[in-house]
Amino acid sequence: TDASNDSSFKFQGEKLLGSLGGMFSKTWKPKKTRAIIGPLVTRDDSQRRGAHLEQRKKLGLTPVPRGGSKSQTPPLEPTNTFQKVEVEKSKQDVALSDLSDLLGELKDMAIDMGSEIERQNKNLNGLQDDVDELNFRVRGANQRARRLLGK
Template sequence: SSLPPTPVLPPSPGKSRRPATSPHPRRAPPLLSGKMPVSSVAKPLSSKPNPFDSDSDSEFTSRRARASSSNSVDPGANGRYKNGFRDSGGFDNQSVQELEGYVAHKAEEVTQKVNVCLRLAENIKEDATNTMIALHKQGQQMNRTHETAANIDQDLSRSETLLGSLGGFFSKTWKPKKTRQIKGPAVISRDDPFKRRANHLEQREKLGLSSSPVGKSDPQKYSDPTNAMEKVQVEKDKQDNALSDLSDVLGQLKGMALDMGSEIDRQNKAMDGLQDDVEELNSRVKGANQRARRLLGK
């Protein structure tokens, strides 16, 4: 037989139903302290600049970008600068920035031309140095030649004395014909400016030391310009230094030219004296040869 259904009793009015409890009891929240809790996850830095900070990184970067953009030269600007803005309406139709860029471009061109002049002057100085050394060696060789001629005069005088003593008892005494005295080379003072300068340059050449370029003795360091007008000022400073170096090189070239001119005059006079001594020795040698042939003919 079937059992009757179990009746559902309603809850009593004085008691409330308890919810089902979890097997894991919940932890009580921590007590509040004086310190704020620190999150373990770091928040990403905001990319927005601080509106109250005038020296923020983004503003500094933007200023650097504006400065670099003001220094950068448009590739097509050089063409406009060279033709003087004839294709773009002339100078009157240009902006202040374009005109400042034009002035900076022209200042840079002048600096390059001054540097070219300085390099040419230094090349001329190097050639003048080599010429001075060669001229000094030529003068030394001429001096040695003249000393050799003076030694020949001494040997020839002894030979003439022997030739005069030879011959018969009744023969006529022979005497060489001397029209002038052999002077020999002129003595050069040690304080001669050309000799001192040439000796110094020759010693440097033997040591393998080139002549020190004046324009490169103390290279200047210039600050990086931030705009066109600062670039013009930097170029003016470069031009002043290059022109000062050029003036020094030209002054040295002038001194070297004067020294070489005086040395050439001295060598011309020495050449005249050497030629006169050689002609006198030649005449005496001919007379001595004639005396020797006469003695052999007897």
């Protein structure tokens, strides 16, 4: 692989520099406190789907029936005041049912967004540890370079 070839070339270069003597006799060995892992990419949708369903159960959400309210059709021509009130009530019921369906969809979206944000935060936490480690190594390399240039 390319990474193993790169490290073997670096090792050979350090050996050649060490053979020159003088300030090149000490090869640089960086201080490593831990390995760089990189971000953990998880794309297991079945696991995410299970967590999503678990979250929905915790919140007390059940699948919202879609379109069931639109099957109720009021009479076309109300004949008295009572029927007019009933027609208006049924229209309001349909509108409230549609609003309820929309709010259910928004809840679904919010739950999906929350689980995605949670997953991204976990990945960023691991990445932050790697950034801290790389900063530590770069500071050490800079100190070593300043000492070498100062001689």
